[in-house]
Amino acid sequence: xxxxxQPEIVVLQDPExxxxxxxxxxxxxxxxxxxxxxTIPTGKTPERTYExxxxxxxxxxxxxDKVTLRMLDEYACxxxxxxxxxxxxxxxxxxxxxxxxxxxxxxxxxxxxxxFPEEARRFENLIKRTPSxxxxxxxxxxxxxGFNEPPARPTDRTRVVQxxxxxxxxxxxxISKHGKRTPEFAITQGxxxxxxxxxIILMATGKSKxxxxxxxxxxxxxxxxxxxxxxxHPKTIFFLDRAAASQL
Ligand code: F6R
Numbered sequence: 724x725x726x727x728x729q730p731e732i733v734v735l736q737d738p739e740x741x742x743x744x745x746x747x748x749x750x751x752x753x754x755x756x757x758x759x760x761x762t763i764p765t766g767k768t769p770e771r772t773y774e775x776x777x778x779x780x781x782x783x784x785x786x787x788d789k790v791t792l793r794m795l796d797e798y799a800c801x802x803x804x805x806x807x808x809x810x811x812x813x814x815x816x817x818x819x820x821x822x823x824x825x826x827x828x829x830x831x832x833x834x835x836x837x838x839f840p841e842e843a844r845r846f847e848n849l850i851k852r853t854p855s856x857x858x859x860x861x862x863x864x865x866x867x868x869g870f871n872e873p874p875a876r877p878t879d880r881t882r883v884v885q886x887x888x889x890x891x892x893x894x895x896x897x898i899s900k901h902g903k904r905t906p907e908f909a910i911t912q913g914x915x916x917x918x919x920x921x922x923i924i925l926m927a928t929g930k931s932k933x934x935x936x937x938x939x940x941x942x943x944x945x946x947x948x949x950x951x952x953x954x955x956h957p958k959t960i961f962f963l964d965r966a967a968a969s970q971l
Pocket of ligand 1 (some may be wrong): 763766795796809860862864866869
């Protein structure tokens with residue numbers, strides 16, 4: 724049996740405050756270790772965080788010259804130019820505005836000409852010897868972190884996964900594009916990779932996340948609540964707004 728920890732839970736007024744706190748944690752991390760490796764998510768929750776982070780880098784509040792940014796997950800089977808890829812999303816929101824160089828941006832590629840299991844192996848080999856210093860996560864309605872859908876195992880590594888119906892439904896508005904196929908598969912860092920990170924931050928905002936946050940924090944650690952595995956990590960902080968914390 725693995726030791727369980729009580730995650731630190733920080734409840735803040737609103738999503739804006741959550742974004743500010745997460746940015747200040749990122750800045751602290753990079754000031755402590757200039758060559759930090761940061762795993763970063765996509766999705767709606769961190770969007771404001773990236774806007775604030777771009778401002779902080781542009782103002783010289785923090786120096787990203789030695790930082791490595793690492794993707795958490797990516798849809799499988801979208802074209803290189805498709806605006807829906809997580810990689811293109813991160814490029815628009817963070818990478819391009821701060822002129823972050825490609826050689827320190829560790830990406831998972833979505834392009835259809837690639838062999839996805841091979842792409843997952845390539846990424847796993849790239850990251851396995853250098854665990855992330857800080858991993859930032861959102862949480863899905865079914866408690867997925869990255870695209871680790873339930874049931875998930877704490878030993879899972881980077882691999883190709885099939886998206887659950889819950890996730891396809893939740894993401895439909897963003898990923899269904901007229902006349903284009905909706906991706907049903909993804910490549911994700913596994914729970915095992917996430918738990919190797921030296922520190923983990925999970926951010927969640929809004930009432931729609933309240934029940935799943937309660938389950939992740941209060942219910943027994945289980946494969947059916949992938950985010951509950953974060954309690955096996957001694958340095959996890961949950962940054963929540965009041966709405967997301969309302970069932971704790
Ligand atoms: C995205 C990711 C997902 C999202 C989750 C929440 O890279 O890994 O686990 O964090 O689906 O998405 P939002 O933030 O859109 O509610």
